[in-house]
Amino acid sequence: MYPQRKVAVVGLGVVSALGMTAKDFWDGLVKGRCGIGQLSLFDTSAYRTHLGAEVRGLDPAMHFGKKELGRMSRCDVLGMIAAREAMFDSGLDFATLDKETVGVVLGGGAGGMLSGEKYRRDLHEKKRAPRPSLLIPFSPSVTTDYIAIEFGLEGPRATIVTACSSSSTSIGYAADLIRRGDADIIVTGGSDAMCELTYSGFNSLRAVDEGPCRPFDINRKGLSLGEGASILVLEEMERAKARGARIYAELAGYGIAGDAYHMTAPEANGGGAARTIAGALDDAGVSPEEVDYINAHGTATRFNDVAETAAIKSVFGEKAYGIPVSSIKSMIGHCLGAAGGLEAAATVLSVYHGIIPPTINYGNKDPHCDLDYTPNEARHKDLRVAISNSLAFGGNNTTIVVKKVQKS
Amino acid sequence: MHRVVITGLGTVNALGLDVPSYWDAVKAGKSAIRPIEGFDTTPFASRLGAEVRGFEPSKFIDPMKLRRMDRLSQMVLVSSIEAMNDAGIEVGIIPPERLGIVIGNGYGGTSCTEEFFEGLLLRGPAGVNPMLFPTTVPNSAASLTSIELKIKGPNSTFCQKDISAEEAMIYAAGLLRKGAADAVIAGGGEELNDVIYHAFSALRVLSPGSKGQMEGSFPFDSRRNGRVLGEGAGVVVMETLESATRRGARVYAELAGEAMTGGTSGISSYGRDIKPMVRAMDTALKRAGVSPVGVGYISAAANSTIEIDASETKAVKELLGDRANTIPVSTIRPMTGDFEGMGGLRLLTSVLSMRDGYIPPTLTYRDADEGMDLDYVPGAGRNMPVDIALHNGFANGGACACLVLKKY
Numbered sequence: 009m010y011p012q013r014k015v016a017v018v019g020l021g022v023v024s025a026l027g028m029t030a031k032d033f034w035d036g037l038v039k040g041r042c043g044i045g046q047l048s049l050f051d052t053s054a055y056r057t058h059l060g061a062e063v064r065g066l067d068p069a070m071h072f073g074k075k076e077l078g079r080m081s082r083c084d085v086l087g088m089i090a091a092r093e094a095m096f097d098s099g100l101d102f103a104t105l106d107k108e109t110v111g112v113v114l115g116g117g118a119g120g121m122l123s124g125e126k127y128r129r130d131l132h133e134k135k136r137a138p139r140p141s142l143l144i145p146f147s148p149s150v151t152t153d154y155i156a157i158e159f160g161l162e163g164p165r166a167t168i169v170t171a172c173s174s175s176s177t178s179i180g181y182a183a184d185l186i187r188r189g190d191a192d193i194i195v196t197g198g199s200d201a202m203c204e205l206t207y208s209g210f211n212s213l214r215a216v217d218e219g220p221c222r223p224f225d226i227n228r229k230g231l232s233l234g235e236g237a238s239i240l241v242l243e244e245m246e247r248a249k250a251r252g253a254r255i256y257a258e259l260a261g262y263g264i265a266g267d268a269y270h271m272t273a274p275e276a277n278g279g280g281a282a283r284t285i286a287g288a289l290d291d292a293g294v295s296p297e298e299v300d301y302i303n304a305h306g307t308a309t310r311f312n313d314v315a316e317t318a319a320i321k322s323v324f325g326e327k328a329y330g331i332p333v334s335s336i337k338s339m340i341g342h343c344l345g346a347a348g349g350l351e352a353a354a355t356v357l358s359v360y361h362g363i364i365p366p367t368i369n370y371g372n373k374d375p376h377c378d379l380d381y382t383p384n385e386a387r388h389k390d391l392r393v394a395i396s397n398s399l400a401f402g403g404n405n406t407t408i409v410v411k412k413v414q415k416s
Numbered sequence: 417m418h419r420v421v422i423t424g425l426g427t428v429n430a431l432g433l434d435v436p437s438y439w440d441a442v443k444a445g446k447s448a449i450r451p452i453e454g455f456d457t458t459p460f461a462s463r464l465g466a467e468v469r470g471f472e473p474s475k476f477i478d479p480m481k482l483r484r485m486d487r488l489s490q491m492v493l494v495s496s497i498e499a500m501n502d503a504g505i506e507v508g509i510i511p512p513e514r515l516g517i518v519i520g521n522g523y524g525g526t527s528c529t530e531e532f533f534e535g536l537l538l539r540g541p542a543g544v545n546p547m548l549f550p551t552t553v554p555n556s557a558a559s560l561t562s563i564e565l566k567i568k569g570p571n572s573t574f575c576q577k578d579i580s581a582e583e584a585m586i587y588a589a590g591l592l593r594k595g596a597a598d599a600v601i602a603g604g605g606e607e608l609n610d611v612i613y614h615a616f617s618a619l620r621v622l623s624p625g626s627k628g629q630m631e632g633s634f635p636f637d638s639r640r641n642g643r644v645l646g647e648g649a650g651v652v653v654m655e656t657l658e659s660a661t662r663r664g665a666r667v668y669a670e671l672a673g674e675a676m677t678g679g680t681s682g683i684s685s686y687g688r689d690i691k692p693m694v695r696a697m698d699t700a701l702k703r704a705g706v707s708p709v710g711v712g713y714i715s716a717a718a719n720s721t722i723e724i725d726a727s728e729t730k731a732v733k734e735l736l737g738d739r740a741n742t743i744p745v746s747t748i749r750p751m752t753g754d755f756e757g758m759g760g761l762r763l764l765t766s767v768l769s770m771r772d773g774y775i776p777p778t779l780t781y782r783d784a785d786e787g788m789d790l791d792y793v794p795g796a797g798r799n800m801p802v803d804i805a806l807h808n809g810f811a812n813g814g815a816c817a818c819l820v821l822k823k824y
Contacts, residue, residue, distance in 0.1 A: 054540045054541045054542070055541045056541075079683065108677070108695065111676070111678065112678065116575065125533070128533060128537070129537065132537050138618075140618040140619055140620075143615045143618055143619055144619065144683065144684060146523065146615065147522060147523065147575060147576075147577050147813075148554070148575045149575055149576045149577055149811075149813055149815070150683060150813065152576070152813075152815075153678075153683055153813035153814055153815070154683060156678050156680055156814065156815075157680045157681075157682065157683065157814065160680050161678060161680070162677055162678050162679065162680060162691075162692050162695075163676075163677065163678065164675075164676035164677065164678070165576070165676060165677070165678035165814070165815040165816075166574060166576060166583045166587070166676065166815070167574060167575050167576050167583075168572060168573065168574055168575075169524075169553070169554045169555060169573050169574070169575045170553075170555040170558075170571075170572055170573050171553045171555055177572055181587065181590075184590060184594070188590070188593075188594075190675075190676070204536065205529070205532065205533055205536070205552060208536050208541050208544050209532070209544065209546075209549035209552065210549075211541060212541070212544045212545070212546035212549060213546050213549060264570045264571070264572065264591075264596070265513070265568060265569055265570060265571070266516075266517070266559070266562045266567060266568050266569065266570070266571030267568070268512065268562045268563050268565075268566050268567055268568045268571075269563065270563065271484075271550035271556070271559060271560065271563070272549075272550050280568065283513060283568070287596070291596075400555070401550060401553055401555070401559070402550070402553070402555050402556065402558070402559025402560070402562070402563075402571070403559060403562065403563070403571065404555055404558075404559060404571050404572065404573075
């Protein structure tokens with residue numbers, strides 16, 4: 009739709025259960041490390057399940073002053089650490105940057121809910137007066153504002169919150185803003201922190217596996233929740249090339265479509281997801297034959313994995329069996345508002361390095377999920393085009409398309 | 417690129433439960449702000465609000481389904497039904513895959529979120545109500561509406577505090593311009609309850625009625641001292657001109673230009689630096705192909721807080737120069753109350769202003785503040801034709817979003 013301007017991914021920053029940097033994240037994915045373990049952020053003893061993919065070894069005081077931290081949520085902290093890494097990684101020169109052309113578009117989830125929960129609990133227990141500053145980060149847009157303020161970015165700013173597809177849509181929108189000329193650079197992606205509301209909610213839906221999640225496996229029993237932040241710096245392609253930036257890949261387009269079916273269940277035939285994938289390929293000007301890897305939503309719930317598999321088959325036909333698919337949720341859990349961002353970063357790195365991260369914890373084939381899910385071990389393969397799916401609560405589906413850029 | 421027009425309007429708010437009754441109340445100069453009845457305000461320093469009363473969603477929605485819907489979703493759905501009827505879009509007139517919905521709200525269905533969390537606090541993980549969990553995500557309003565109205569195209573939700581709905585509408589317009597949909601329901605809403613009231617009161621955002629202060633909504637007035645909350649929903653049907661023409665739809669107005677920028681004054685600040693506000697207005701007008709002197713009416717972002725009302729006044733002066741005090745600038749907030757996702761209601765109000773040649777007043781305006789001498793349309797509305805309206809949205813945290821409506 010916007011043939012004149014293309015979008016390059018020039019910076020990445022990732023905080024996840026696999027570590028505090030994009031390098032930790034990628035190394036962990038390639039090695040097939042599982043970041044899912046016993047949760048420590050809150051007491052899980054009264055729950056049926058006790059696991060999650062928590063960011064461990066985080067010392068916020070290493071990154072922020074005491075006064076700042078009094079107002080920041082865990083979600084803000086994760087997002088800012090990832091943003092700092094991504095901005096540094098982009099090699100952009102802040103002294104000379106025209107900040108009006110640089111925007112921030114993030115996806116959010118529960119945002120400052122963990123802080124809100126503490127406030128609410130203090131209020132309930134009446135032991136002490138709750139601290140009002142715990143309420144400041146309640147809006148998911150606060151993380152977005154923090155990043156803009158930290159770097160003085162005055163371009164377009166927006167926050168999208170569509171449960172599990174938030175940050176995929178934000179990345180697609182960010183790319184569109186650059187393609188249509190509203191901005192030259194956008195800091196995008198998302199951040200989301202674990203909280204008890206979400207943990208109890210998914211548990212109440214019986215959607216959480218007691219062990220680490222097993223996407224596409226016949227014995228899968230649900231998802232593992234996770235948390236993290238993933239920030240991508242997108243830049244208009246010619247600008248990036250002109251300054252000699254390291255270009256990880258092209259963000260070629262995205263698709264978005266609703267199921268209009270059910271709040272918590274996908275359409276069984278994957279109809280909404282299929283339209284989303286097809287729309288994304290169309291937006292990116294890519295044919296299904298060019299797709300060499302599918303980074304799946306792959307939550308490991310019974311219904312998602314079947315519906316997503318059906319969607320892939322309906323778009324790619326017989327060729328679907330020859331396209332490697334994988335779900336990194338088996339390693340980093342389902343990071344909800346940040347999931348699309350983390351998976352976008354993984355997809356970009358896959359294309360850049362020519363390595364497909366595996367679906368770990370995969371043991372036994374489900375006859376309804378019969379594609380090549382890259383079981384347990386990463387694989388080397390030159391990737392022309394890769395897509396990443398995010399299929400959210402409420403039927404909010406998004407697919408982004410990542411294209412290889414030849415190193416010049 | 418497609419042109420975008422507005423073909424349908426729908427609202428539920430404290431002044432009226434549909435567009436005709438709302439508009440009659442505006443023209444009659446009524447205010448819905450009064451002492452809150454829905455919950456106990458004695459713990460707070462404020463007691464006023466604009467509550468939606470007499471709303472009977474069961475007239476429009478199956479009562480079995482209502483039980484699974486938060487109040488915000490109910491108001492958005494009923495507004496959307498009105499807007500679709502108003503636009504004459506019945507099932508099948510536009511393929512469901514070409515219909516979208518984009519909603520902005522600050523915090524989602526907070527009363528259901530509170531009820532869900534209360535279950536956890538009082539009874540532990542086994543005590544949460546799983547049926548409520550899907551309503552704790554901010555995208556429940558857009559998603560539930562899409563399910564009821566069989567909207568299978570783009571579906572998204574924006575959370576950016578005061579300009580959540582403006583961002584939703586700008587995103588929707590972008591989808592239409594690039595051809596990703598034929599028509600999109602766009603706008604937003606918010607519900608008023610003790611959770612939100614408590615949080616805003618604790619953060620000292622509300623106009624206080626204690627200690628000899630005058631509680632009320634007094635935008636631009638020297639008596640202003642904070643916000644008075646309201647609730648409701650307001651949406652418009654945006655459509656490509658091509659689609660509207662094809663089906664012979666009545667066109668209210670053209671959405672001719674939009675722009676987003678961001679200020680960096682602070683996380684809880686509306687912005688002391690007016691540059692990003694001026695740039696958002698100026699860019700939206702440029703994209704609409706209109707010069708600032710062509711603006712006939714400005715729907716103000718002012719919300720009765722010290723900071724934004726003064727900054728907006730300065731920004732309008734900067735934009736319009738000598739002509740600044742000849743252009744009417746007003747806000748409906750003293751009539752409807754103030755809520756995060758009210759951009760849709762505000763935009764549809766400007767659409768009605770253009771249709772009827774009637775500008776709503778800043779109802780409570782009386783005492784001029786220093787340096788604030790624009791034409792705020794004090795006290796009573798004004799009959800005058802409006803060909804071009806500028807809609808300002810400036811959020812706490814610094815994000816700015818402006819839209820330009822043109823008579824079609």
